[in-house]
Amino acid sequence: MADYFTEAEARELCELILAQSGADATQVTLSSGSEGFTRSAGNQITTSGEAHIAKATVTSIVAGRAGSVRWNDLSLAALQRAVARSEELARSAPEDPERMPLLGPQQYVENQAFFTATADLGATERADALLSVTEPAMAAGLVATGSIQRVARSEAVANSSGVFAYHDSTLAALTTTIRTADGAGSGWAGATHNDWLYMPAPSELANRAIEKAGSSQGADPVPPGIYKVVLEPTAVGNLVQPLQPALDARSADEGRSFFSRPGGGNMVGEQVVDERLSLVSDPSDPDLLTCPFTEDGFPVVRTVWIENGLLRNLARSRYWAQQRGREAIALGGGIKLTGGDATTADLISSVDRGLLVTRLSHIRAVDQRSFVYTGLTRDGTFLIENGQVVRPVSNLRFVENPLAMLNKIETIGTAVRVVAAESGGIGAAVVVPPLVVRDFHFTSVSEAV
Amino acid sequence: MRQTRREFIKNTSLAAAAASVSGRGELLASPSPVVGQSDAALKELCLLALDAARTAGATYADVRIVNVRDQLVTTRESRVTAVSDNEAFGVGVRALMRGVWGFAATRRVTREDCQRVATEAVAQAEASSRAVLRPVQLAAVDAYPDGVWRSPIRKEPFRVPLDEKIDLLLSANAAALGVRGARLVSSSISILRQQTTFASTEGSIIEQTVYRTVPEMTVTAMAADSSSVQSRSSAEVAPMGLGYEHVEQANLSERARQWAEEAVEKLSARPVEPGRFDLVLEPSNLLLTVRETIGHPTELDRVLGYEANYGGSSFLTPPEELIGKLQYGPEFMNVLGDRTQEGALATIGWDDEGVPADSWSIVKDGVLVDYQTTREQVGRISDLTGITRSHGCSHAQSWEWVQLQRMPNISLMPGEDDYVSDDLIAATDRGILIRGSGTYSIDQQRYAFRFGGQVAYEIRDGRLGGMVRDVAYEGNVLEFWNSMDMLGGPRSYFIGGTIGDVKGQPAQRSAASHGCPPARFHDCSVINTAQ
Numbered sequence: 003m004a005d006y007f008t009e010a011e012a013r014e015l016c017e018l019i020l021a022q023s024g025a026d027a028t029q030v031t032l033s034s035g036s037e038g039f040t041r042s043a044g045n046q047i048t049t050s051g052e053a054h055i056a057k058a059t060v061t062s063i064v065a066g067r068a069g070s071v072r073w074n075d076l077s078l079a080a081l082q083r084a085v086a087r088s089e090e091l092a093r094s095a096p097e098d099p100e101r102m103p104l105l106g107p108q109q110y111v112e113n114q115a116f117f118t119a120t121a122d123l124g125a126t127e128r129a130d131a132l133l134s135v136t137e138p139a140m141a142a143g144l145v146a147t148g149s150i151q152r153v154a155r156s157e158a159v160a161n162s163s164g165v166f167a168y169h170d171s172t173l174a175a176l177t178t179t180i181r182t183a184d185g186a187g188s189g190w191a192g193a194t195h196n197d198w199l200y201m202p203a204p205s206e207l208a209n210r211a212i213e214k215a216g217s218s219q220g221a222d223p224v225p226p227g228i229y230k231v232v233l234e235p236t237a238v239g240n241l242v243q244p245l246q247p248a249l250d251a252r253s254a255d256e257g258r259s260f261f262s263r264p265g266g267g268n269m270v271g272e273q274v275v276d277e278r279l280s281l282v283s284d285p286s287d288p289d290l291l292t293c294p295f296t297e298d299g300f301p302v303v304r305t306v307w308i309e310n311g312l313l314r315n316l317a318r319s320r321y322w323a324q325q326r327g328r329e330a331i332a333l334g335g336g337i338k339l340t341g342g343d344a345t346t347a348d349l350i351s352s353v354d355r356g357l358l359v360t361r362l363s364h365i366r367a368v369d370q371r372s373f374v375y376t377g378l379t380r381d382g383t384f385l386i387e388n389g390q391v392v393r394p395v396s397n398l399r400f401v402e403n404p405l406a407m408l409n410k411i412e413t414i415g416t417a418v419r420v421v422a423a424e425s426g427g428i429g430a431a432v433v434v435p436p437l438v439v440r441d442f443h444f445t446s447v448s449e450a451v
Numbered sequence: 452m453r454q455t456r457r458e459f460i461k462n463t464s465l466a467a468a469a470a471s472v473s474g475r476g477e478l479l480a481s482p483s484p485v486v487g488q489s490d491a492a493l494k495e496l497c498l499l500a501l502d503a504a505r506t507a508g509a510t511y512a513d514v515r516i517v518n519v520r521d522q523l524v525t526t527r528e529s530r531v532t533a534v535s536d537n538e539a540f541g542v543g544v545r546a547l548m549r550g551v552w553g554f555a556a557t558r559r560v561t562r563e564d565c566q567r568v569a570t571e572a573v574a575q576a577e578a579s580s581r582a583v584l585r586p587v588q589l590a591a592v593d594a595y596p597d598g599v600w601r602s603p604i605r606k607e608p609f610r611v612p613l614d615e616k617i618d619l620l621l622s623a624n625a626a627a628l629g630v631r632g633a634r635l636v637s638s639s640i641s642i643l644r645q646q647t648t649f650a651s652t653e654g655s656i657i658e659q660t661v662y663r664t665v666p667e668m669t670v671t672a673m674a675a676d677s678s679s680v681q682s683r684s685s686a687e688v689a690p691m692g693l694g695y696e697h698v699e700q701a702n703l704s705e706r707a708r709q710w711a712e713e714a715v716e717k718l719s720a721r722p723v724e725p726g727r728f729d730l731v732l733e734p735s736n737l738l739l740t741v742r743e744t745i746g747h748p749t750e751l752d753r754v755l756g757y758e759a760n761y762g763g764s765s766f767l768t769p770p771e772e773l774i775g776k777l778q779y780g781p782e783f784m785n786v787l788g789d790r791t792q793e794g795a796l797a798t799i800g801w802d803d804e805g806v807p808a809d810s811w812s813i814v815k816d817g818v819l820v821d822y823q824t825t826r827e828q829v830g831r832i833s834d835l836t837g838i839t840r841s842h843g844c845s846h847a848q849s850w851e852w853v854q855l856q857r858m859p860n861i862s863l864m865p866g867e868d869d870y871v872s873d874d875l876i877a878a879t880d881r882g883i884l885i886r887g888s889g890t891y892s893i894d895q896q897r898y899a900f901r902f903g904g905q906v907a908y909e910i911r912d913g914r915l916g917g918m919v920r921d922v923a924y925e926g927n928v929l930e931f932w933n934s935m936d937m938l939g940g941p942r943s944y945f946i947g948g949t950i951g952d953v954k955g956q957p958a959q960r961s962a963a964s965h966g967c968p969p970a971r972f973h974d975c976s977v978i979n980t981a982q
Contacts (some may be wrong), residue, residue: 037851039957040579043757047564050579051554052571053851057539057962072537074558087536094613095534110520115825125553125578133582147759149956151720177956178759185768188759257677258635264678363763368903368980371680380763398893426761445978446925450766450896 005054006034006156009168013059015076016160022085025062025092027104028162031297032058035155037428038129042148045140047132050125052065063087063104064228066097101318104163106300113169115291117197120172121154128152128211134204135211139180144215146208148178151427152198157293166436171291174198177426180211181220181451186395188451189214190361190381192236192421194429196291214382215361221394223447224385230356230412231442232349232386238339238434239422240362241375241404245281246430249307251293251316260373260405261316270313275408277311278342283335289419290431292337302334329371336431342414345435349413351389352437357398358384358391362425368401376401378448397451398444413438478481490648490658496565497650500544503569506653508577509546511589512569513651513804516542516560521643522609526620528628528636534613541850544569548576550586554853589826590833590841592806594654600800602662603793604694608642611695616640620668623703627670630711632718633907638668640698645849647803655805663699663796663962665690665950668707672714681717681920683710685736686887686905689705690962693794704883713906713918720920725908725979728974729882730924731875734945736904737863738965739888742949743825744928745779745786746861746965748897749813750844751822755831757856762954766928769821774835777819780932786814787865788823790843795860795964796948806843814862825856848959855955862946862966869940872969878937882910883922883977889924890980901925903980921981924972934975939968 007015016030034056041049059072062085069091071084120251123131128150139146156170177192193201233241254261254268261269275281284304285294285310294302298320315331323330350358363379379397386392415436423429495634497514504512518540525533542565543556553576555568620638627636643663650656669684688701732740752758753765779786790799790808801807804826813821819838825845833839846857874885887905896898903923909916948964 041956042757044585045761046584047551047579048757049552049554049853050575051552051556051853052575053543053554053556054558054568055541055556055851056558059535068534070533070535072535072539074539074541084538091534091536091613094617096531096617100530100531100532125575129579129581136582145756147756149760151957177760181756181759181764185764190760257673258671258680262677266677283742335662359615363895364892365968366890368890372981374980376890376892378899380895399892399894399899423952424761425956427957446899448894448899449927450763450894450898 005036006154006170007032007056012156012158012168013166016158016166017070019058019081019085020160020162022082023062023162025064025089027063027183029061029104030058030160033155033160035153037153038128039149039151040132040145042132042136045136045146047129048178050128051404059316060085062089062092064089064092066101067092067093067095068098068101068391085395100321105165105285107164108167108236108299108301110167110294110301111286111303113286113291113294115171115196117172120174120196120198123152123174123198129202135178135208138205138208139212142176142197142212142324142404143183144212145183146178146179148174149426153175153428159295159297159299161299167295167299169293169295171293172196173428174201175421175427176201176204176207177421178207178211180215182215185451187215188381189218192426195419195422210292211318218382218394221396225394226398226444226446228441228443230353230438230440232346232353232358233439234346234360235418235434236361236420237359238437239420239432240365240424241407242339242434243422243430243432244375245404246333248334249317250323254316258371260371261313268316270316272313273311274313274405275308275311276411277413279372279408279411280341281308281310281337282306282338283337285335287338289433290338292334292336292431296332296334296344300330300332302332305331336433337436338417338433340417342416342435344413344415346415349436350386350391351436352413354388356386357395358386365424373403373405374401375404397448399446399448401443401445407439407442410440411437412440466747476619491780493648494650494656496560496562497648497656499562500542500565500569501650501652503566504544504546504573507570507573509548509573511547511652513546513649514542514544515803516648518646519643519849520609521641523639523641524613524620525615525639526624526637529621539849541572542568542955543847543850544572545853545896546572546576547587548573549580550583551576551580552853553577553579556851559686573939580740586893587827589883590829592653592841595801595805596630596656596799598657602692603662604662606695608662609666610645610697615713619703623668623707627707627711630708630714630715632672633670634673635671636668638703641665645907649803649805656844657801657805659800661799662692662694663690663950664695665691666698666701666703668703669831670707670711670714672718674718679718681714683714684887685710685906690796690950691948692796693968698934711783716918717906717920720918722981723919723922723977723979725977727974728977729879730975731872731879731882731884731910731969732972733872733884733886733969734967735887735947736885737889737967737970738947740902741861741863741965741967743815743891743893743897744900744931746858749822750856750858750929751824751828751832752856754822760955761956764898766896766898770832770835772824773819774832774872775818775820778817778930778933779814779819780935781816782817783841783866783938784814784817784932784935785812787811787862787864788813788842789860789862792860794962794967795946796950796962797858797860797964802843802845803847806841806845812840823856823859828856844972846961848961852959855953856964857961858952860964865941865944865968866938869942870937871939871943875939875969875971876910876915877913879910879971883919884908884910884915885922897928899927921979923978923980924975926976931972931975934968936973937971939970943968
């Protein structure tokens with residue numbers, strides 16, 4: 003069922019493309035795969051599909067000038083046209099003073115991110131999974147909407163200086179939103195992993211969403227203001243996901259980032275979050291299993307961004323590393339935030355009065371530099387009193403700085419992989435714990451359910 | 452003569468590489484079987500796919516062979532940061548079996564592959580057609596066996612030399628950086644041409660070529676001690692379904708200085724004092740509000756719950772209690788759904804299921820009267836609206852995505868009094884004027900919102916005062932639109948738009964334009980986003 007270039011095929015195709023080049027230097031990236039999906043709504047499957055894709059990108063460098071062409075017709079004639087076009091673009095472009103020479107051969111960490119059970123999730127298997135969600139929802143008098151997505155793919159990079167890197171992987175995501183027929187209650191559950199067999203059973207996800215849908219009915223508003231919150235792992239993932247692109251040394255050094263130090267420089271070495279928390283990226287971590295190289299073939303390795311609350315590293319492009327006389331550090335490898343081992347139930351029982359948040363939506367930066375974000379709670383928000391969930395509450399708009407939030411932690415749970423992307427689909431690898439956060443800012447009530 | 456390694460590979464290993472890589476049949480198929488071939492060849496491939504789908508048991512099928520070319524030039528200060536030229540070609544087949552959709556797509560557009568994906572699409576539907584509660588039923592549509600449509604471009608953007616585009620951007624950057632305090636500037640030109648051959652088992656064969664042109668820039672000013680950073684984007688320059696003439700008319704170089712000056716002015720602008728104000732919203736700001744508060748909630752798939760798992764549902768439910776009854780805004784408020792407006796992003800000849808472009812009222816004289824529909828949706832509300840044809844809102848991003856209901860151009864029509872912004876300002880005692888779209892967020896039923904802007908100014912006693920910063924307005928949709936008390940006229944009507952609207956699982960992008968005049972809203976809640 004998997005339909006993507008093997009390592010031998012990718013290598014041959016890359017070499018063939020490089021061989022067509024008349025440029026001073028040439029780089030090729032190649033990605034291919036099969037992307038399958040099944041959707042449901044109104045307690046039935048609505049659409050199922052499979053797309054077989056591949057694309058190549060060639061970057062030609064002529065006298066320090068670069069041009070790139072991406073295309074997907076990999077016939078010999080089209081390949082020759084693409085290479086010639088990239089050289090034509092390069093000759094028209096001005097020299098880029100920040101362009102770095104191509105990398106030479108590199109060493110990459112190995113990981114096993116391809117799982118047959120995921121690759122074999124065909125239309126029948128995906129239908130079985132989604133029907134395991136819709137059937138109990140319908141039996142409970144509820145209305146299920148859901149999605150399952152699966153990809154089996156490979157990525158390769160090669161260049162005329164000897165780089166060749168190849169990685170194949172699978173990834174699956176199942177999410178469901180189950181609502182009461184009158185629209186008064188809504189619950190969500192979802193999971194994602196490279197290995198379908200590692201994910202919770204669809205029926206387990208269904209039960210979570212059914213329970214949320216039922217218990218969220220009849221919500222009344224609470225006044226906006228400052229609350230202690232229990233953020234379930236998905237809500238934490240929603241908020242922490244913007245952290246990864248913010249871990250950039252150049253924007254910090256140039257004064258454009260939350261990590262800029264007043265008066266110049268960056269905050270590496272400073273305490274930025276609660277001292278119990280650490281944040282790492284690691285393509286080999288069995289919870290993350292991401293591609294171990296970047297688009298230009300630079301190795302992605304285990305990187306500690308935050309250790310016991312101290313900012314240890316910021317990503318540096320090769321150019322910026324050269325400017326600063328430091329080592330380059332790649333972004334990538336997913337993110338994993340750890341620091342505790344409590345369960346969500348433990349977290350709830352520790353709160354005298356607060357709110358339980360299932361997930362967040364429409365998260366947007368209010369100000370990139372101050373790293374302030376806004377968005378809304380969704381699909382299950384509840385009042386906690388004396389360690390117990392006592393009633394559903396209307397959804398609320400929050401305004402928070404996710405990093406500042408990580409300085410207001412009371413209790414940290416066990417980190418799990420979550421569907422952090424709001425789209426609920428195949429996305430970045432994000433592993434985060436549930437958290438108890440004090441002084442979380444809610445600014446207004448939303449009547450949306 | 453001794454060969455280099457490059458020559459060796461180029462000259463002698465082609466056959467070997469072709470043989471193994473194209474176990475998938477690719478490199479041996481040279482030249483590519485279809486790219487550049489005649490329209491007749493594409494139509495024949497479409498018909499082959501449809502025959503295969505019928506043979507496999509489809510009760511309906513459509514096929515799209517799509518060739519997308521796009522080019523992106525990006526700059527930062529005096530640098531060209533990227534030059535890329537991209538082309539994607541492929542075929543997607545959608546098939547209906549037992550009331551469920553199946554879809555399959557491939558980048559290999561050969562006779563065999565077109566037939567194979569057609570069969571696969573039917574198999575996808577068949578595997579999913581268990582426990583069907585509400586089989587898909589399609590509204591009738593005429594057959595268009597020779598449909599042809601093309602965006603109304605005057606200057607083919609791909610024929611404009613790259614160095615001309617680079618010169619335009621770098622000179623605009625230089626103009627911005629000529630303003631004291633402007634420290635960073637980025638700019639880009641993005642162009643796209645999408646050629647689609649569509650055919651359906653109901654007899655339509657339609658060829659369409661859509662263009663999209665997006666010039667844009669952002670200027671960032673920074674205080675001398677780096678304590679404050681403010682940006683101004685080219686919000687008044689819209690992405691459009693036009694050719695390179697749109698880039699030229701955008702006048703980036705001439706306007707860059709003003710945007711840079713405004714970015715610098717924002718550094719010392721007074722933070723807004725939160726409170727209630729009359730708002731005068733320029734079209735460059737209001738267009739996003741139109742999209743989010745009228746466009747999204749009137750998408751019928753949201754209303755029916757089909758997008759509940761991602762994009763969300765809609766506060767405009769159930770339709771039977773709202774159509775013809777809900778007072779969306781004042782009597783002079785009229786909103787059109789439209790796919791015919793020249794140069795607009797969602798303008799097309801036929802949608803992605805062969806329905807001819809339409810223009811229809813969504814809000815008429817202030818009252819909700821209709822939604823956005825596709826062939827399978829319109830039957831759900833036709834008894835309420837009396838309209839049985841689809842409004843033609845089916846769209847897929849490209850060949851590898853299945854069709855969804857997507858937003859057409861949604862526009863707030865100008866008022867009868869031919870006011871311009873100055874008239875609205877002159878009539879306002881205490882207010883705030885906002886220009887350009889800024890950060891925003893809205894709940895998943897598209898009801899409670901907050902919208903920022905690029906620049907904002909106080910209005911005092913009918914005159915524009917000083918700039919204020921960190922401004923956003925918030926509220927709920929019905930209170931907001933019902934607070935509209937002045938509306939600009941045809942002279943001040945402006946078409947803006949967005950190209951990155953995301954919906955569906957798997958998520959796919961679409962583009963739509965939103966026309967509107969300036970409008971005034973009475974007694975709105977204004978917040979300071981920095982507090």
